[in-house]
Amino acid sequence: MVNKKAQMKIQQMAFMLIAVTLFFVLVGLFFLRISFSELRTSAELIEEKNALLLVSKLANSPEFSCENAFGGIKINCIDSDKIMALKNNINKYSGFWGVSGIEIRKIYPSGNLVECSSSNYPNCNYLKILPVPSDSGVGVSNFVALCRIEEINNSVQDRCDLAKILVYYGGAE
Amino acid sequence: MRNKKAFQISFAWLFAIIVGAFILFLAIYGVTKIMKTGSDFTSARTGAEIGVLLNPLETGFESGRTSLLTMPVDTQIHNRCTETGTFGKQIIKISQKNFGKWSATDVDVGFANKYIFSDANVEGRNFLIFSKPFEFPFKIADLIYLTSSKNSYCLVNAPSRIEDEISDLGQENLYLENCPANSINVCFGIYSGTVECDIYVNENRKSVEKEGEIVYYETDALMYAAIFSDVDVYECQIKRLLQRLNELLTIYEDKNAIISLRGCSADVDLFTLKSEIDRFGNSEDLMNVASIAEHINRQNNLENCKLW
Numbered sequence: 001m002v003n004k005k006a007q008m009k010i011q012q013m014a015f016m017l018i019a020v021t022l023f024f025v026l027v028g029l030f031f032l033r034i035s036f037s038e039l040r041t042s043a044e045l046i047e048e049k050n051a052l053l054l055v056s057k058l059a060n061s062p063e064f065s066c067e068n069a070f071g072g073i074k075i076n077c078i079d080s081d082k083i084m085a086l087k088n089n090i091n092k093y094s095g096f097w098g099v100s101g102i103e104i105r106k107i108y109p110s111g112n113l114v115e116c117s118s119s120n121y122p123n124c125n126y127l128k129i130l131p132v133p134s135d136s137g138v139g140v141s142n143f144v145a146l147c148r149i150e151e152i153n154n155s156v157q158d159r160c161d162l163a164k165i166l167v168y169y170g171g172a173e
Numbered sequence: 174m175r176n177k178k179a180f181q182i183s184f185a186w187l188f189a190i191i192v193g194a195f196i197l198f199l200a201i202y203g204v205t206k207i208m209k210t211g212s213d214f215t216s217a218r219t220g221a222e223i224g225v226l227l228n229p230l231e232t233g234f235e236s237g238r239t240s241l242l243t244m245p246v247d248t249q250i251h252n253r254c255t256e257t258g259t260f261g262k263q264i265i266k267i268s269q270k271n272f273g274k275w276s277a278t279d280v281d282v283g284f285a286n287k288y289i290f291s292d293a294n295v296e297g298r299n300f301l302i303f304s305k306p307f308e309f310p311f312k313i314a315d316l317i318y319l320t321s322s323k324n325s326y327c328l329v330n331a332p333s334r335i336e337d338e339i340s341d342l343g344q345e346n347l348y349l350e351n352c353p354a355n356s357i358n359v360c361f362g363i364y365s366g367t368v369e370c371d372i373y374v375n376e377n378r379k380s381v382e383k384e385g386e387i388v389y390y391e392t393d394a395l396m397y398a399a400i401f402s403d404v405d406v407y408e409c410q411i412k413r414l415l416q417r418l419n420e421l422l423t424i425y426e427d428k429n430a431i432i433s434l435r436g437c438s439a440d441v442d443l444f445t446l447k448s449e450i451d452r453f454g455n456s457e458d459l460m461n462v463a464s465i466a467e468h469i470n471r472q473n474n475l476e477n478c479k480l481w
Contacts, residue, residue: 006183089427156436
């Protein structure tokens with residue numbers, strides 16, 4: 001009888017201890033869940049901030065900017081010939097700017113969207129630099145001048161169009 | 174008999190003590206791990222935020238920009254650099270003071286498109302940052318100079334162009350006169366005054382001597398870089414800049430091929446510059462790269478269809 005009572009007490013205590021352990025484990029998991037959601041929000045905010053700050057300055061970075069190629073230094077001016085060259089080497093630049101996609105769309109003169117490739121350039125108006133991910137992130141944009149060298153009536157001239165640079169973040173990088 | 178009973182521990186007690194100790198151990202271990210994760214998370218977030226906040230320092234027309242970075246607690250920014258990969262990486266590690274102790278972290282935040290010149294470890298709550306484009310011969314990157322507001326720099330006997338630039342920047346820890354007593358003295362040329370120099374800048378040899386070590390520079394952007402950074406950080410960042418220059422040269426080569434289809438090519442010897450970059454060892458070799466860079470810049474300027 002005494003033995004049975006002792007066994008009952010041990011069982012009670014064992015169940016109690018298991019319950020206490022489970023309680024702490026659940027509290028821990030709940031805390032981790034909150035921490036990870038905070039981490040994700042933080043990462044998304046940083047990505048958004050990066051894209052917003054980057055889009056306003058990207059046109060002046062050396063891979064994009066016109067430099068002195070079109071008669072003096074121009075701000076927010078993108079060299080479209082250089083972009084075509086950059087497209088050829090884009091595999092080296094994946095992850096370089098920390099965004100998921102970069103593209104440039106000519107907005108004036110307007111027309112149907114024609115993606116630029118080596119076969120149709122410069123008769124196109126859409127330059128996909130870093131391919132935008134299929135699950136499409138969020139895009140932020142900025143207006144830029146898109147300049148190139150063009151042959152008109154057997155003479156070489158500079159030509160600049162109004163364009164929009166779009167930077168995407170939040171998709172699969 | 175009574176004494177024997179006093180030492181007797183029932184199985185229930187023994188069981189409770191062992192399992193209780195195990196639960197307590199798990200709880201303490203868990204809390205320690207969570208605290209470490211929290212500290213790593215803060216460090217990673219701060220590092221990433223610092224990197225992102227450096228984006229506006231990308232320059233356009235202006236020659237230099239300055240800004241203030243204020244942290245909520247005392248912070249150590251560990252500036253690390255690696256040359257691996259196509260562009261190498263700028264690594265920022267952050268330690269912050271919690272309850273009087275510096276948090277230790279293994280989390281590295283890396284950026285391929287940033288070049289920060291500073292001491293390997295910069296400590297403070299307010300950090301002063303200025304940036305300057307590095308053109309060699311075209312723009313390669315914006316160099317970022319990071320200093321703590323705790324450190325004052327006194328530029329002694331600086332040439333007028335440097336004086337003008339520093340005055341225009343108006344950065345609070347860079348002095349041209351009336352320097353605080355504990356300033357880091359940066360002496361230009363052969364200085365024979367009473368000030369004890371910590372850093373010597375020789376504009377003829379294009380060298381900067383710091384703590385007995387000499388590094389070499391080309392252009393003012395690299396001169397500031399050599400002044401404000403550790404030798405190891407400087408040499409590593411120089412190599413990264415040349416890695417980027419190499420890739421930009423490839424882009425310009427391709428651009429030349431593209432515009433030549435429209436009857437407008439440029440006769441610029443980019444290949445020689447690429448070969449010189451391949452031979453680059455340390456900042457002492459910068460002079461050779463610079464002379465070729467100047468040469469191809471002259472070639473480009475003479476062209477009707479300029480590459481840059």
